Amino acid sequence: MPLVVQKYGGSSLADADRIRHVARRVAAERDAGSSLVVVVSAMGDTTDHLIELARQITRDPDPREMDRLLVTGEYQSSALVAMALHTLGVPAVSLTGAQAGIRTDGSHGRARIANVDPARIVREIGAGNVVIVAGFQGSTADTYAAGEVTTLGRGGSDTTAVALAARLRADRCEIFTDVEGIFTADPRVVPEARLLPVIGYEEMLELAHQGAQVMQVRAVELGWVNDVEIAVRSTFSDHPGTRIKEDPDVEQRNKVRGLATDRNVAKVTVVAVPDRPGIARTLFVPLADAGINVDVIVQNVSHDGTTDVSFTVPRSELARARRLLEPVVGEMGARELTADESVAKVSIVGAGIQNAPGYAARMFGTLADEGINIEMISTSEVRITCMINEADLQRAARALHRAFQLERPEPEVAAAR
């Protein structure tokens, strides 16, 4: 009997009607002969609501108590999905992340999965139950004795699903969401964006890193490392969606697979830093310790013994980054710290892109033809990112989509795989 792991996101479980719909999907898969482990997020905006409640109490909640608060959203949705399955005559039990054997380190709010003990899930499947697992969470050990519940960070239910699929050697791992799959660009920015039937892990990682918010980055990494093929599909249609998998034929195809756009960006500049070794460490270690992602770092050549260092942080983290860096800037003897919140990032992503210089030239040329100024550039093996003015973002994305012919269907060979 094939074992299928499905994950349903918060918008797929936003109310009783949607929970019933999800239950019907799960029941249909079971009727087709599968054993199922179903990972669920919290209903709708439950998690945001709980965060707001905590914020009304304190600006600096204890991480342990915050995790104990937030795990309840998935406890609730998992119990409700189990009830909805019962109404369809499907035997089902809900389990917390801890009961499902998700063992994590002790980093509250952004715990990493250390291992998965599948004993309870295996037992429940053996008893004929569909197992509904509360996503986004685990525990450091047996919570009754001394362990603590932990959460895996925003979008952590994706990671729960992929970790369970890997450990249980599931035949399929399906991430159900409110979009049809992974597109060549965000359809809200580029209306002519096209659904990708297949995308490689590395390309997907770069798209996710650069703002495509369909899947959590860590879940893609975990799938890559464990060779778990992941289907990203819509809860509300029967479209097969996008398969994320090792992509051996990548050399045969158009190298640019998609665009990513990201408005959650702020540019921070530390002005006139005395130019000596260790600047990067002094600036970036405090940010890394605080879990703030730094991206696109540029250090200008210095003439007078000082240098300007610019980098980007998520716009939502700017206030926190400022608080952390302002004392450091003083200690370094730099003149000041400035920030620009009117920027955005646009990236082209495709395996092998850096070894084909023509792509960089075409990207820069396209933006120049549109009269769009590039403020900063960063690249990886599979990505080129330009930071531009946020007001130019949509125009830039549509021009790049056309320039790389992303609206054209893939060759038949790829679509049929």
Place this chain on the structure above:
Amino acid sequence: MPLVVQKYGGSSLADADRIRHVARRVAAERDAGSSLVVVVSAMGDTTDHLIELARQITRDPDPREMDRLLVTGEYQSSALVAMALHTLGVPAVSLTGAQAGIRTDGSHGRARIANVDPARIVREIGAGNVVIVAGFQGSTADTYAAGEVTTLGRGGSDTTAVALAARLRADRCEIFTDVEGIFTADPRVVPEARLLPVIGYEEMLELAHQGAQVMQVRAVELGWVNDVEIAVRSTFSDHPGTRIKEDPDVEQRNKVRGLATDRNVAKVTVVAVPDRPGIARTLFVPLADAGINVDVIVQNVSHDGTTDVSFTVPRSELARARRLLEPVVGEMGARELTADESVAKVSIVGAGIQNAPGYAARMFGTLADEGINIEMISTSEVRITCMINEADLQRAARALHRAFQLERPEPEVAAAR
């Protein structure tokens, strides 16, 4: 260092402001030198909201999943109270009922506490923490291995608090609520009702049974059996409230201590039952199995070989009672089952009341003088209950309050104890 168990109800925790207020009360008690275990209910109407969510999914939720859903309300409030204490510099940890060692039987939705394993609480108190315990819940065993979370029924947080106070041999057990204490009658029905400084366990039990909803009946029983003195107090004032305790001076005082009024009543009559042994068992065992409380049973004398059996059930349970009884009524050969939802109960409560017949006479006489018809009567050692028309309830209660001079202050000796 004295050990104090405090319990705060849902209305005391309805929003962030009230949670902060509760934290200040707890902090003040700690500053006065006490160790504290704080039992919390779910915030405001959280539990009702969760029940409604489940009802939107199914009319017949699986009891295990229902308990898993409902326990989350107290998980949330316990984490938020701990956060609020942290903002006051008070070290605090929240624990689930399971972690607090509340071990129950497996009756989901109305579990009984089997025992309390205080190891984790004792350890946390030893570490200097205020321990915030999610009330209303426990678990059948270690939930990680094989145990299941259970809930103790509506108002179960009172029972959690008294059970912990008993097991930990607490110096005080305080139930904080939105009223000042126990009154001689419901002040919404009888405006001249007076706060009782002290009430005996048995009297309190009868008041609670007969509609005074300040405390859960089981919590009072548990306090009585374990000789835990319980203070019922207001979260929003410094009034000492009412102490529930063994009351040795009861013979010295006015025997009627209070009135109870209850509108959550329906009268059920099974008409023309063939009169043979076993009628009561046939009717009442299915109701008991379903957890429906039956009260005030009257069986009319039969002349033609049949009899009418009348009894009361909570009005909120009438629909369920009907569904359970209608097939039984057919099998018994009774003519029909009728129900009257326009009734209410008024009770006088006082230790030794049944051994002083003058009280019954005065009660019936008072109602007669008011022209109020008594439909059914039931009595216990410490209580006389009359079922009357609901429309007469307020008039009856005020007349009885006057007739038994309940507005008069207690003798000094009682108030000073």
